[in-house]
Amino acid sequence: MKLRVRFSKFGPVKFIGHLDIMRFVQKAIKAAKIPVKYSEGFSPHQILSFAAPLGVGVESESEYFDMEVTSLDGCELFKGDLDAQMCEGMSILGVYLLPEKSKNAMASVAFASYRIVMHREDAKEYIGKAVETFKNSEHVLSYKETKSGVQERDLKEAVLEIGVNSKEIYFTVDASSGGNLKPATLMNALFKPFGIELKPWDYQIIRTEVCRADEQGEPVPLIYGLEQLS
Amino acid sequence: MRKLALPDEILLQIDKPARYIGGEKNSVMKDKSLIDVRFVMCFPDLYEIGMSHLGIQILYDMFNSFEDTWCERVYSPGTDLDAIMREREIPLFALESQDPVKSFDFLGITLQYEMCYTNILQILDLSKIPFDAGKRTWDDPIVIGGGPCSYNPEPIAKFFDLFYIGEGETRYRELLDLYKKDRAAGVSREEFLHHAGQLPGIYAPSLYNVKYKENGLIESFHPIFDDVPKTVRKEVVEDLSKTYYPTRPVLPFIKATQDRLVLEIMRGCIRGCRFCQAGQLYRPIRERSLEVLKQYAKELIANTGHEEICLSSLSSSDYSHLQELLLFLIDECDANKINISLPSLRIDQFSLDVMNKVQDVKKTSLTFAPEAGTQRLRNVINKGLTEDDILSGSKMAFEGGWNKVKLYFMLGLPTETEEDIKGIGKLCNEIAKVYFDTVPKEKRNGQKIQITASTSFFIPKPFTAFQWAPMNTQEEFREKAYQTRCGILETLNQRSIKYNWHDTDVSVLEGVFARGDRKIAEVIEKAYEKGCIFDAWNETFHYDKWLESFDECGLSIDFYTTRTREDDEVFPWDFIDIGVTKAFLLREWKNALNEKVTANCRAQCQGCGAASYGVGFYCPGGK
Numbered sequence: 010m011k012l013r014v015r016f017s018k019f020g021p022v023k024f025i026g027h028l029d030i031m032r033f034v035q036k037a038i039k040a041a042k043i044p045v046k047y048s049e050g051f052s053p054h055q056i057l058s059f060a061a062p063l064g065v066g067v068e069s070e071s072e073y074f075d076m077e078v079t080s081l082d083g084c085e086l087f088k089g090d091l092d093a094q095m096c097e098g099m100s101i102l103g104v105y106l107l108p109e110k111s112k113n114a115m116a117s118v119a120f121a122s123y124r125i126v127m128h129r130e131d132a133k134e135y136i137g138k139a140v141e142t143f144k145n146s147e148h149v150l151s152y153k154e155t156k157s158g159v160q161e162r163d164l165k166e167a168v169l170e171i172g173v174n175s176k177e178i179y180f181t182v183d184a185s186s187g188g189n190l191k192p193a194t195l196m197n198a199l200f201k202p203f204g205i206e207l208k209p210w211d212y213q214i215i216r217t218e219v220c221r222a223d224e225q226g227e228p229v230p231l232i233y234g235l236e237q238l239s
Numbered sequence: 240m241r242k243l244a245l246p247d248e249i250l251l252q253i254d255k256p257a258r259y260i261g262g263e264k265n266s267v268m269k270d271k272s273l274i275d276v277r278f279v280m281c282f283p284d285l286y287e288i289g290m291s292h293l294g295i296q297i298l299y300d301m302f303n304s305f306e307d308t309w310c311e312r313v314y315s316p317g318t319d320l321d322a323i324m325r326e327r328e329i330p331l332f333a334l335e336s337q338d339p340v341k342s343f344d345f346l347g348i349t350l351q352y353e354m355c356y357t358n359i360l361q362i363l364d365l366s367k368i369p370f371d372a373g374k375r376t377w378d379d380p381i382v383i384g385g386g387p388c389s390y391n392p393e394p395i396a397k398f399f400d401l402f403y404i405g406e407g408e409t410r411y412r413e414l415l416d417l418y419k420k421d422r423a424a425g426v427s428r429e430e431f432l433h434h435a436g437q438l439p440g441i442y443a444p445s446l447y448n449v450k451y452k453e454n455g456l457i458e459s460f461h462p463i464f465d466d467v468p469k470t471v472r473k474e475v476v477e478d479l480s481k482t483y484y485p486t487r488p489v490l491p492f493i494k495a496t497q498d499r500l501v502l503e504i505m506r507g508c509i510r511g512c513r514f515c516q517a518g519q520l521y522r523p524i525r526e527r528s529l530e531v532l533k534q535y536a537k538e539l540i541a542n543t544g545h546e547e548i549c550l551s552s553l554s555s556s557d558y559s560h561l562q563e564l565l566l567f568l569i570d571e572c573d574a575n576k577i578n579i580s581l582p583s584l585r586i587d588q589f590s591l592d593v594m595n596k597v598q599d600v601k602k603t604s605l606t607f608a609p610e611a612g613t614q615r616l617r618n619v620i621n622k623g624l625t626e627d628d629i630l631s632g633s634k635m636a637f638e639g640g641w642n643k644v645k646l647y648f649m650l651g652l653p654t655e656t657e658e659d660i661k662g663i664g665k666l667c668n669e670i671a672k673v674y675f676d677t678v679p680k681e682k683r684n685g686q687k688i689q690i691t692a693s694t695s696f697f698i699p700k701p702f703t704a705f706q707w708a709p710m711n712t713q714e715e716f717r718e719k720a721y722q723t724r725c726g727i728l729e730t731l732n733q734r735s736i737k738y739n740w741h742d743t744d745v746s747v748l749e750g751v752f753a754r755g756d757r758k759i760a761e762v763i764e765k766a767y768e769k770g771c772i773f774d775a776w777n778e779t780f781h782y783d784k785w786l787e788s789f790d791e792c793g794l795s796i797d798f799y800t801t802r803t804r805e806d807d808e809v810f811p812w813d814f815i816d817i818g819v820t821k822a823f824l825l826r827e828w829k830n831a832l833n834e835k836v837t838a839n840c841r842a843q844c845q846g847c848g849a850a851s852y853g854v855g856f857y858c859p860g861g862k
Contacts, residue, residue: 019240020241021241021243021261021262022260022262022492024250024256024257024260025257026257026495029257029493029494032491032494033490033492035546036490036544038544039545039576040541040544041544052578053576053600065251065256066250066251066522094264094544095264096261096263097240098240098262107719112391156285157691208246208248210247210251
C-alpha cells in the first residue's frame with residue numbers, strides 16, 4: 010500500500026538541504042513506528058519517494074513524499090505519530106492513500122506554486138510594475154550558461170499564472186523534471202528591467218503547492234482526489 | 240520560532256549552514272527566565288566531529304536534567320564563517336538560544352586531542368573572552384576544561400579558569416551550587432575560583448605556583464593557599480548502571496562523522512598496554528549491567544529512529560556479558576531494521592559468527608592491532624596479542640569468506656630495532672601465506688587477499704609507563720617508515736600488501752603538547768596569532784608557523800619530545816592523582832625495558848593503585 014504524506018517546512022530548517030531532510034524523515038518514520046516497507050538486501054532501506062527537492066533557503070507550505078507500508082492498521086494515527094517526531098519548523102499536514110497504480114510523487118510533479126516576500130526596500134516599490142511588465146511582454150527571455158553554451162528560454166512559456174496579493178508576488182510555474190523553472194530565475198527576470206539585481210537573500214521564497222497535471226493539463230495539488238487517512 | 244544569530248545573507252553563502260542553526264530533534268530549549276545557570280558546552284572542532292562525541296551528549300543530558308540549568312552547545316565555526324564573523328564582529332553564539340557565548344555563566348570545553356588547542360583560542364577570541372584567565376571579569380563565563388587532555392592541563396592552563404579532572408557525572412552539581420551561592424553572596428571571581436579549587440576533582444590553575452630549575456625542569460609545584468589541596472584526585476563514577484545516559488541524544492540534521500547510536504558498555508581496560516593512556520586514565524574497570532544496556536538500547540532505538548548502533552568501550556571483547564548483549568542486539572536490530580556496527584573484537588569463532596550475521600563479508604575487513612612487528616617488542620609494550628592469535632584468527636576468517644585484513648602498528652616504540660620494523664612486513668606476509676594455504680584457488684572466485692598495514696608514530700603520553708620514554712626525532716620516524724615500506728616490498732607476497740603512513744609534523748607537536756608544561760601556552764598563543772587553527776586538519780596545518788613560534792618563545796621542541804626523563808623527574812602532571820600510582824608506572828617502565836610481560840587485571844591484580852577507588856570490577860575489594 011502506498012501513502013502520500015504532506016508536510017510543511019518553515020524557519021531555520023529551511024537551511025537543511027534535501028538529502029538531509031530525507032534522512033531526517035527516514036528516522037522520523039522509524040521512530041514513529043509506521044509499518045514502512047523496506048527494500049531487500051544487506052542494508053535494507055525504506056521505500057520512499059520525495060516529490061520535488063526544495064532549495065536551501067526556501068520555505069514551504071506544502072511538500073510531499075510517498076512511502077510504501079505493509080499495513081494500514083492504525084493509519085488514522087499516522088499523521089499524529091509522524092508529527093510527534095518532527096523538529097521545530099516541520100509539521101505533518103496529512104496522510105493520504107495513493108491508488109496502487111499511481112505514479113510516484115517525483116514522477117507526478119508538473120507544476121509548483123510560490124509566493125515571495127520581498128525584504129529589499131528599493132525593490133518593494135517595483136513589485137506591481139515588475140509583474141505587470143512581465144504580463145504585458147510577449148516574450149521574457151532568460152539565459153543560462155550550460156556546458157554546451159548559453160541556453161535561451163522564454164519564461165512566458167514556463168509561467169502559468171502570476172500576480173500580486175497583499176504585497177507578495179505569487180506564481181505557478183513549470184516544475185516538471187525536464188522544464189523546472191527555479192523561482193530565483195523568474196525573480197531575476199522580473200526585476201531586471203528596473204535595474205535591480207536581486208540576491209537570494211533579498212527575498213523569501215515560500216512554496217505554496219506542488220502540483221500534477223489533471224486530464225486537461227491544469228495544475229492540481231498532488232493530493233487532489235486522494236482519500237485522506239489522517 | 241527562534242531567531243538565528245546569523246542573517247540569511249551569511250547562512251546562504253557559507254558551507255553547511257546547518258552547523259550553526261541548532262533546532263535539531265532532541266535538542267533542549269528552556270525558558271531563560273526560569274534558569275539560574277547557563278552552561279555552554281564546546282567541542283573545539285567542526286560540528287560534524289563534535290556531534291559524534293558521546294561525552295558531551297552525556298553531560299548535555301545531565302545538565303539539562305537539572306531544573307535550574309540550561310546547557311547548550313557550540314562548535315568551532317569553519318574557516319569560511321570564521322572570516323566573516325571577524326570582519327563583521329559577530330560574536331560567537333550557542334546553537335540552542337543563539338545567544339552570545341560571552342553571556343553564559345560557564346563555557347565548558349572538552350579536550351579530546353591535543354591538536355585542538357589553537358581552536359580553543361579561536362572560540363575564546365570569537366566570543367570576545369580574554370585568553371588569559373587572570374584578565375577575565377564576571378562579564379566573562381567561567382571557562383572550564385575536561386576530557387582526556389585535562390590530565391595534563393598545563394600547556395593550556397593559562398586559558399582556563401578551572402579544569403574538571405575525571406568523569407563529569409559526579410561533581411558538576413556541587414560546582415553549580417557553589418557558583419549560585421557565591422554569585423548570590425556577591426563574591427569576587429577570584430574568590431569563587433578559590434572556593435571551586437577546593438572541590439574534589441576541580442583544578443584551578445591560578446591557585447598553584449610552578450617553580451622551574453635552571454635546566455627547565457620543574458623544581459616545585461604547590462598551591463598558593465593552605466586550604467587548597469596539593470593533589471587533585473580524578474573523579475570516578477561508582478556505579479555505571481546508576482548514572483546519566485543520553486537515551487534521547489540530539490539528532491544532527493547533517494551527517495555527523497559517527498552517525499550512529501552509541502552504547503557505552505564499560506569504562507576502563509584490563510589490558511595494561513604500556514603505550515596506552517586511556518587504559519590507565521579510566522581505571523578502575525567498571526561495567527554497565529546487561530539489563531541496563533538492554534533497556535538503553537531499546538530506548539535509544541525508539542527515541543531516535545537511527546539506522547545504526549555501535550558499542551563503545553576500550554576493549555569490548557573483555558565485557559563479561561558480551562555474547563548475551565550481542566545476541567540481544569542482533570534480535571532487536573533485526574526486528575527494527577537497524578545495522579549493528581561492531582567494535583573491533585578479538586577474532587574467534589563467536590565474533591566471526593556475529594560478524595557474519597551482521598555484516599556483508601565481502602565488504603568488511605578483519606582488524607588486528609599488533610602495534611609492533613615482533614613478539615619481543617610486543618612484550619615491551621605489553622600487548623597480549625601473539626602472532627599465533629593473528630594467524631589462527633585470520634585462518635578462521637579466511638575459511639569464513641573474508642579476504643581483507645587491516646593491521647595497525649606503531650613506529651618509534653621504546654627499544655625498537657630494525658628487526659622489529661622488518662617484522663611488520665614479515666607478519667603481513669605470513670597472513671597472506673595463510674590465505675593462499677587456506678583458500679584453494681578455485682574457491683577464491685577471482686578475489687585476492689588484501690592486507691593493509693598502517694603505521695602511526697608513537698607519542699609518549701602522561702600517566703603511561705612510557706611517560707619517561709624519549710620520542711623519536713622526525714628523521715628517525717621518516718627513516719622507520721621508509722624501512723617499513725622496504726621491509727614489505729622485500730616479502731614474497733608484497734603485491735597483496737598495502738602500506739599507509741602519515742606525515743610526522745603533527746606528531747611532533749602532539750608530543751610537545753602531551754608532555755608540555757605551562758611555558759607552552761605562549762607558543763600556542765603565538766602560533767594562533769600567526770594564523771594557526773584547525774591544526775588537526777592537513778589543509779590548515781602550518782608547521783613552519785609553529786617552528787617560528789617555538790623560536791620566538793625561546794623554547795626547544797626536543798626538550799619536550801626526544802629527551803630521556805630521569806626516574807625521579809617531577810612531571811607537570813604529577814599533581815593529578817588518577818589512582819594508578821607513579822611507582823606502578825615506573826615499575827612498568829622497568830618491566831618494559833626488561834621485555835617483561837605483566838598479566839592483565841582479570842588474571843592477577845598488579846597493584847596499580849586504582850583499587851583505592853573501591854569500585855573496580857576486578858579490583859580486590861571492588862564492587
